[in-house]
Amino acid sequence: MAPLQERKMIDRFRLWAKGGDGGNGCSSFRRSRHDRRGRPDGGNGGRGGDVILECSAAVWDFSSLQHHINAKRGGHGAPKNMIGSRGADKAVLVPVGTVIHLLEGELPSSVEKKPSGALDPWDIPGTLDFVSSESSQQSPTDRNAKMEKTDNADATSAPSCKETLKEPTPASRFQVSSRFSPSIYKSQNEPEGYSEWEDLDGETNMSGTECEENLEESEQIQYNVAELTEPGQRITVAQGGDGGLGNLHYAKGSKTYRDNDSNDEISEDDVRAAPNIGLAGSEAVLLLELKSIADVGLVGMPNAGKSTLLGALSRAKPIVGHYAFTTLRPNLGNLNYDDLSITVADIPGLIRGAHENRGLGHAFLRHIERTKVLAYVLDLAAAIDGRKGIPPWEQLKDLMLELEFYREGLSDRPSLVVANKIDEVGAEEVYEELRERVPGVPIFPVCAVLGEGVSELKDGLKMLVNGEEPSTLKLDNILLD
Numbered sequence: 001m002a003p004l005q006e007r008k009m010i011d012r013f014r015l016w017a018k019g020g021d022g023g024n025g026c027s028s029f030r031r032s033r034h035d036r037r038g039r040p041d042g043g044n045g046g047r048g049g050d051v052i053l054e055c056s057a058a059v060w061d062f063s064s065l066q067h068h069i070n071a072k073r074g075g076h077g078a079p080k081n082m083i084g085s086r087g088a089d090k091a092v093l094v095p096v097g098t099v100i101h102l103l104e105g106e107l108p109s110s111v112e113k114k115p116s117g118a119l120d121p122w123d124i125p126g127t128l129d130f131v132s133s134e135s136s137q138q139s140p141t142d143r144n145a146k147m148e149k150t151d152n153a154d155a156t157s158a159p160s161c162k163e164t165l166k167e168p169t170p171a172s173r174f175q176v177s178s179r180f181s182p183s184i185y186k187s188q189n190e191p192e193g194y195s196e197w198e199d200l201d202g203e204t205n206m207s208g209t210e211c212e213e214n215l216e217e218s219e220q221i222q223y224n225v226a227e228l229t230e231p232g233q234r235i236t237v238a239q240g241g242d243g244g245l246g247n248l249h250y251a252k253g254s255k256t257y258r259d260n261d262s263n264d265e266i267s268e269d270d271v272r273a274a275p276n277i278g279l280a281g282s283e284a285v286l287l288l289e290l291k292s293i294a295d296v297g298l299v300g301m302p303n304a305g306k307s308t309l310l311g312a313l314s315r316a317k318p319i320v321g322h323y324a325f326t327t328l329r330p331n332l333g334n335l336n337y338d339d340l341s342i343t344v345a346d347i348p349g350l351i352r353g354a355h356e357n358r359g360l361g362h363a364f365l366r367h368i369e370r371t372k373v374l375a376y377v378l379d380l381a382a383a384i385d386g387r388k389g390i391p392p393w394e395q396l397k398d399l400m401l402e403l404e405f406y407r408e409g410l411s412d413r414p415s416l417v418v419a420n421k422i423d424e425v426g427a428e429e430v431y432e433e434l435r436e437r438v439p440g441v442p443i444f445p446v447c448a449v450l451g452e453g454v455s456e457l458k459d460g461l462k463m464l465v466n467g468e469e470p471s472t473l474k475l476d477n478i479l480l481d
């Protein structure tokens with residue numbers, strides 16, 4: 001029978017993130033009958049959007065991510081001192097337990113908890129995205145007809161991915177606030193009262209750029225630069241560039257134009273040639289990796305005693321019930337040794353057909369993918385005294401088959417067997433038979449309720465996790481009737 005879910009879990013993912021470029025500042029002059037020379041009134045370009053990773057319990061792996069994530073660029077400044085709009089951020093969801101390694105670039109921020117609300121109105125992304133809407137609707141020829149391009153217009157040509165990744169640009173080389181003006185560009189038609197409108201369209205569009213997926217691993221990988229461990233945590237991985245200055249910035253409030261920073265007098269020609277290209281957004285190449293949720297996964301049929309065992313092994317207090325599916329989510333416990341600590345997950349009970357999503361099905365199986373070693377917890381008492389349960393060796397076979405049906409090779413990881421409920425009458429004989437039927441694998445007889453055999457099991461788990469006694473169960477080695 002073919003597994004229903006054939007897609008492999010993606011737990012390692014390379015991501016190229018690029019913040020939106022800043023919009024260009026506008027160079028325009030407001031002229032009138034009385035003022036032929038005109039006064040500069042070009043607004044600043046808007047800031048580009050950020051690329052944000054947000055930790056969420058709603059996603060399990062990286063399969064929903066795209067390799068290239070680009071935030072929107074800021075809108076261009078416009079005449080009448082209208083600043084460009086802020087480029088829209090691009091936020092993507094990553095699973096809980098995401099570890100970020102940095103291959104190229106740098107992270108502009110550290111992990112932070114999502115703010116509750118109260119956004120700065122100038123920061124609301126995508127309020128008016130003039131550039132994207134205009135550029136998507138118009139052909140470059142249309143735009144040229146409307147805007148006179150300058151020599152810098154070849155900034156429009158999208159750089160190849162490799163070129164841009166080679167030299168990550170720090171987003172904030174200088175601080176220009178695009179927020180000072182209350183006017184946001186609102187009209188696409190030429191406003192009255194100006195005669196010249198130079199636009200420097202430096203739009204960089206990497207979406208659609210075919211980038212080599214297998215860039216050689218850089219030797220300067222910075223490992224574990226950040227971890228997202230709680231839902232709601234966010235991190236900005238690429239920051240939008242600041243918008244370029246409009247020519248008004250150079251000439252505020254005076255007939256003779258002055259540089260706001262140095263206070264030097266500047267000529268009208270200087271004002272016209274003011275550097276108004278928005279800054280490029282920062283770039284980063286990341287390697288995302290999923291942390292395993294636990295070192296050891298306790299796998300067993302419902303009611304086998306997994307939660308009881310976790311409680312006996314650690315200080316965890318999982319809910320124990322005499323009915324199936326008491327455990328709906330994995331409970332985690334810590335096993336503390338003198339020199340090490342191991343995490344153990346009690347995974348919800350598995351039934352035949354779980355790979356077809358019966359019982360808790362896939363939810364359960366997905367948890368197993370994120371553990372390093374497996375401890376199969378078998379109920380020795382399930383079939384004794386005329387009970388209608390499944391004998392432990394068949395439980396073991398069913399468990400392994402379900403893992404394999406779900407994903408081939410899942411049962412290959414190092415494992416041991418816990419023979420639970422050894423206290424029950426007749427369980428000793430069943431245990432002996434189990435040892436004969438499942439040779440070559442460590443089997444630990446345990447009474448989880450009383451804590452008997454638990455310290456031996458703890459030693460066995462430690463050796464397994466440390467790789468001192470690597471033992472893998474093979475389906476063919478189980479002797480069935």
Ligand SMILES: Nc1nc2c(ncn2[C@@H]2O[C@H](COP(=O)(O)OP(=O)(O)OP(=O)(O)O)[C@@H](O)[C@H]2O)c(=O)[nH]1
Pocket residue numbers: 300301302303304305306307308309319320321322323324325326327328347348349350420421422423424446447448449450
């Ligand atoms: N006699 C005996 N009963 C046990 C032992 N361990 C667990 N039980 C009982 O078995 C029942 C099921 O225990 P749980 O620990 O909830 O089993 P589980 O495998 O976590 O069950 P699910 O949450 O449904 O997956 C409870 O009534 C426990 O008291 C044991 O060593 N001996």
